[in-house]
Amino acid sequence: MRPIKLMGHERSLTQVKYNREGDLIFSVSKDSSASIWYSSNGERLGTLEGHKGTIWSIDVDSESILCSTGSADLSIRLWKVATGECVFQYEMSTPVRRVAFSPDNSKLLAVTDQVMGHQGTITVFNISYEGDYTNQSAEPELVIKTREGATKVVVAGWSHGGEYIIAGHEDGYVSKYDGHTGEFIQTVQAHGKYNEEKVLSITDIQFAPEDKSYFITSSKDKCSTLIDVETLEILKVYIADAPMNTAAITPKKNFVILGGGQEARNVTTTAESQGKFEARFYHKIFVDEIGRVKGHFGPLNSIAVHPNGSGYASGGEDGFIRVHSFDKSYFDFEYDAERTERAIASGAT
Amino acid sequence: MVHGYTYEDLEKEINVDDVDYTDLEARYQVNQDFGLDNYVVIDGAPVTTEAKVPVLSKVLKKLLSSYGELEDGDDGFYMPIEDGKTKGYLFAQFKEADSAKKAIRQLNGKQLDKSHRLLVNSLSDIENYGSEGNVPEEFVEPEIPEFKEHGFLKDWLLDEQGRDQLLLHQSETVGIYWNKKKSDPEKVIEPRQGFTSKYAKFSPKGTYLCSIHPQGVQSWGGPEFESLSKYIHNQVRLIDFSPNENYLVTLSPLPITMPETAAERAHFPFKEENEGHKLVIWDIKTGEPARSFALPPHLEGQKEMPWPLVKWSHDDKYCARQGPNALAIYETPSFQLLNKKLVQIDSIVDFEWAPASVKLANSKVEGGEYLLSYWTPESSNQTARVALMQIPSTQVLRTTNLFQVSDCKMHWHDEGKYLCVKVDRHTKSGKTVFSNLEFFKTTEKDIPVEKLELKEVVVNFAWEPKTERFITISRLDDGTNNPAIPKNIISFYAPELSQKTKITSSSYKCYDTIEKKYSNTIFWSPKGRFAVVATIGKSNGEIEFYDCSYDDDKKPGNNKDVNKAKLLKAEKYGGMTNLSWDPSGRFVAAWSSAWIHTIENGYKLFEFTGNMLRDDTKDQFKEFIWRPRPASLLSAADRKRVRKNLREYSAQFDEADAMEADTATREAILNRRRLLEEWRDYRSKYAKVESTENEVQAEIIEEIKEEIIEEKEEVIE
16 A cells, blocks of 8 residues: 655654554654654644754654653653643753653653763653642652663663663673663674674663563664564564664564664665665564565665554655555565464464 | 891892882893894905914904994904914804894805815804704604595595585684575585685685785685694785696895894795795695796885786796796796796786687697787887787797788687787877777688778677677767766677588677666676676676577577577676676576675575575675586597487486475474474463463454545546
8 A cells, every 4th residue: 555654744753652542643754853644644733832843753652742852952842742832851961862651551661862972871760640740849850871881872771561671782782781680681792793893782662562571672783683582582583784773673574674774875876776774574483585666765674563553654864754554465474484383373273 | 236237127128129220220230232133253264374364353353244233343353263273253242133144145155266165154143053962863764644535536526416516604613515506505514614725716626725924825625624724924915827727926125134043944935035026836735936036126015916916827837027128938847937048028007918829820830829819009110919829939920011000809718729918099180099900810720810990999808708799788888977877788799601601700699689778797607608797896796698699599590609698687786796607507606795795795696597596695795606626528429329329327316306495394394393393392381371472452442433424526627
């Protein structure tokens, strides 16, 4: 089906997200504005104005009451989704690269950059839903500083029930921290060992839609890995031929979607067909590449999958969001092994 | 003790580390430079009376000081005298150890006069080897390293299915694989990371695989690609093989220098006489250098090096090097100059050996003779010339004179029967260029030269293997040079058939042309008949497959003229940088190398009909090399029998292919089943974990329905 092209941002997209119901798309961009869109028809519900710098990240709570944005203007803002009002602002000492609500909405984590002589952190705040939401505590509940010997954290997220915080580092390592105490538990090298790339920075971490018990990483090293939360065991590796900026796991079907492409700074020197600006679909279990979706004319910066698995949205360096809904053939596609498994299962019942 | 202090007390008070000892250190410093290295011992000097000592000293001092300054007085030069006579040896001390080294290297063995030969050694060597017991009296036979089995070097030719091997070079990793057509190539050995620091290269018959390292070249072979030999040549850049794999030629930008210590020298392949040389010919089997050369002065410091610098006759019997105004031809295995002299050829530009032995019309030599061709440009009182020279007689058999020549290119037919010289000529005004093709028919009487004059300039020429047909790519040079207009013309030529369908030696006829192309390269199948014409190095890369003996069944009466070019298939391949036929002529590989650009790196594999078998995009892909094969051992009769029974053979192969495909798919399915099982197993651990299934109550808050409220139709006239 023809995708819906959302043309509301003036500069490259940095993150796109669906709310839990999948009816709204939240997007942030380098043009310092955030937008909320209806996913069904692409109509813009509104924009969140206030930040004075690139907004790197956005997240919405599971009730679609509050959403938070993290920006390079050294602040995190909380917004009321229904009205678009800014209800609170946290002042940070360095740019905020990633924000994420815990699954029970009670906490918000923020990844602050390691620049200007400041140490990078994962800072956790308590979120209160009392009253008009303006009564938030600016004091962080927890600050996890960059560990001795580890490189800075670039992305982070909550695992099932907020039990752990999973962080991706600039050198391709993934670390696990206790979500309540911030205690370091384990680290593992996820990137830089499947090929001979030099830049290994992790660019995205997204959790399994079913129960957040495993997650997918994407990295500049042109690979993507699927990792178990409990053991940090690398379950699968997906190998692409360009730096990957984002990766998502699809519900319903056992697929993963990777996005990326040639570095933005090299884009002007090559033709569109050679930039590898496609969303790539891989089979989650068999690791085979299944297909690609063209459309963007710059690298893909962020991909989000509709929570009910009916489509996905991708935000590109080209400043556009493309909202796709899957055709029947997508749902019908099955590998021989899957078909036999299904046949056996239906025969048994 | 007077002050009631003990040493211990002092030590407590004064930190020894803080005391400044520099004045003392300076006074008692041991001179590090002062060592045995500065001394030389000279033996073999004349034994004379005391009276002649001043004269002798003067002579020797002068000789020694030409290598560096000596220490003053007796320290620098000491000749012991006993019973009024010198003892025939003396000591000298240089100020610099380097001068001593130089003196030893150059003065040792010098003939002072008729009966006196100087033996110059360093004092440390005398210390080491001269004193008793340091060198064992008994001769101990050096241990011969145990013979290492490397397996059968031609093992890959025994493959039951007759598959070809291929080498894939991706990023820093090199792997050798069996070609499996559509399926993933099968590993021969585990791919090796960091296999070569530059590139890998097969020898012309495929026996050896060489890798390049900063220290030199390493050859590999046998079923497991084990290490065979090392050819130590520091910073080697370019390598080449003789056609029969007897010799390896290497070139390094660094001149050979001898290592300083004797221990290192023991393992160093070169001798003093090789010093300063950059080009080395090695015996491949022994790993020893056979001959080395300095670069000719006109090539020294050039950025683009013509390569190969050493060209070989077809059977490795001779090799030749081109110098300014001369050709140096060497005989193997002695590598001495043929007839002990250079072949003087004024202002020679280029030369080529005949790629096979040539049976001259009047020759009685069994098995044919060695020929080479060369050309010289126009000079003030001479025309440009192309000449054929017979080796070893160095007799010139045939020359042609040419006018207004800008460039010549010599294309030998693979059987040595024909030589086509592509002569690029300029018009009188010098503004535009056109080409002549001059054909030397070496096997005919007096070597007739046939001329084909064209209006266009020929950019590429290729003989079909084994036959007399060829393809050219030409372009009309009309002064305009707009790259956007495709101007290249592909032309297919064959010898004209006379009435009796016998090939006459008269002329070549163009039987097909295709105009307005970008194509710039021609690749004939090694078995002939099929040719690939490609556009390489432009962004609009394209591959076209031609059948040059296409037999149109629809016209049964017209089977005389089988020379028809039929385009079988055209494929686009934007990033393509290289193309290569497999040695059997069944497959064509085209690839995009990361050495040239980073667009669409990877390779594509085609059948000879142009049917694409594989499209493998690999990041950082560098090179695809087919492993060459030696010439077939089948006789003409054998080949005929195979052709006769082709149908039976092909049925067998079809079956094998089908089985192969089946096992491959079955394996893939089984593998997928296993992966799926593993995944289910993994997920079952989380079955108990409460799943946050997304049960969203669909609640319609607002629904937009399109309703037509009013509809009007206006008819505009």
